[in-house]
Amino acid sequence: MPHSPMTQSREVRLTSRPHGLPQAANFEIATTPLPPPGEGEVQVKNLFMSVDPYMRGRMYDRPSYVPPFEIGKALQGGAVGEVCASNSAAFRPGDLVSSMLGWREAFNAPPQYLQKIDAQGLPPQTFLGAAGMTGMTAWAGLTKIAGVKAGDTVFVSAAAGAVGQIVCQIAKLKGATVIGSAGGAEKCAWLRDLGVDQVIDYKAEPDLTAALGRAAPKGIDVYFENVGGEHLVAALNAARPFARFALCGMISNYNDTEPQPGPSNIIMAVGKRLRLQGFIVSDYFDQTDAFVSDMTAWIRAGQVKWRESIDNGIEAAPNAFLKLFTGENIGKMLVKLD
């Protein structure tokens, strides 16, 4: 039975721009009244909010591929929710939808801001994770940017993170040998469960280049970059000629207050003819159908699994976000709303 219409909504606002690691004081939870949906509008009660590292970039006031978050306004972020009232013929109460309209419990919006989800029996938060933007990031980076192929040796950093865990499994499905790096025993055990061929606990390794050299004695053909810093240095050292690097993110640098030195061995890109290419998943949204077709087939066949770290209640969202940088999450970080 669909959720009853809401009369108010709490939301997560940015109150100040973080300097370095974000602090609880950079956020506030505000309550706003929620009127009934206007003409043609749809009211959505969110079920899960997506907690993603890229949001850190939008907390800086600087030009980027998306505008910065505004102080005093709800943070924009992905969510899945349920329609609880509708004045649009396109949606009816009970429909499952995804949106990018902010970290809030409920909202009214015109239908063009909502994507209807055919859940196919999967839990709704799957469409924020493996079957949503997270999974599509893994898919686009690995298949479109890195062009993974059978026989490749693929190195994945933050391999037990939301994107990394999917990258590892797609790479295996494509016939690659996979080396995953993660921090701590529990994450490393999860990667072994996923069938990752070689697992590096980077927190236990004094020399990441040496560790990767042992894990991939013949070198790597693909690097899926989520971390930056020493991981990028090690990947450049281990790269075979013509290796392809899909640059998805560099979380180790997101909270830098001063520019940190880049990879001292970037010159290796010349002699090894490496291709380092950055990407943003939204550039591939025109290929969503192809992704969803691949991914739902893999999920149904039990070939793609995932872990989630779920915190409860909108007031948990700021701390859930901080966990991304302290590495406390395994797999997809989510906030479940009541």
Added chain:
Amino acid sequence: MPHSPMTQSREVRLTSRPHGLPQAANFEIATTPLPPPGEGEVQVKNLFMSVDPYMRGRMYDRPSYVPPFEIGKALQGGAVGEVCASNSAAFRPGDLVSSMLGWREAFNAPPQYLQKIDAQGLPPQTFLGAAGMTGMTAWAGLTKIAGVKAGDTVFVSAAAGAVGQIVCQIAKLKGATVIGSAGGAEKCAWLRDLGVDQVIDYKAEPDLTAALGRAAPKGIDVYFENVGGEHLVAALNAARPFARFALCGMISNYNDTEPQPGPSNIIMAVGKRLRLQGFIVSDYFDQTDAFVSDMTAWIRAGQVKWRESIDNGIEAAPNAFLKLFTGENIGKMLVKLD
């Protein structure tokens, strides 16, 4: 009239591996006897030797795309010469040939080590420069790696160097706006003569990012990388979304005795979706005919010009090589043999 056969040859040998900037003491000139060519062999008297930055890399004893130079042996390097004796039906005295058989005055070799040159009225050293490996490096990097197209804004570092001067002109021929960086007034004047749209004298600029920002207020679409260091940082800062970087070399780092910090802003490659790709001209040798066809047409039409810095006599070769790193050469650095 062809040169008479030789009975001895002087050659440039590496006597020790340079630490930092190469020194004269790292090289020696040795004289060796030269017998008549053996059965099926050809004797070549070199006319010009090519002096190239990439040779620095081969002075290190480390794995790379080409083996290191051996101590006590003649340095391998490009040369053009004239056949002065031949026991091969494929060559006859007076033929112009290019080879990679070492920095030496003359040598005997089987015909498969020689490429016959149809000079088409051009000076022989053209086939070490604009119409040789140097020009092909510019052509491959700009057209195959960076995929330059009309309307692009192209930034070229070491723009008055052997490769850079050709890159600038091909970019103009392709309809691009070109920004060239070089050190000193004479080089900058040469770039203006070539039609480069904006010239940066990097030695006179305290802030290369600011200088490039003024030269390309709307940003750059292509960066042809010859230098590394601050040039790469500035190019990353100036890059438009989806810019393509052809990584040809990073001469500012070739003599480093300790690893230097890489670009602190490499993370920009993610949000701007940049593609940084290294290349080696020899990977494109199967496209030599296409290059020669393009380049000879441009040269005949007066659309590609070049400067050369010519030192005389094989004993000048070590110092000519050092000039590459002190920036004393303009255009292609050559050694003319008597």
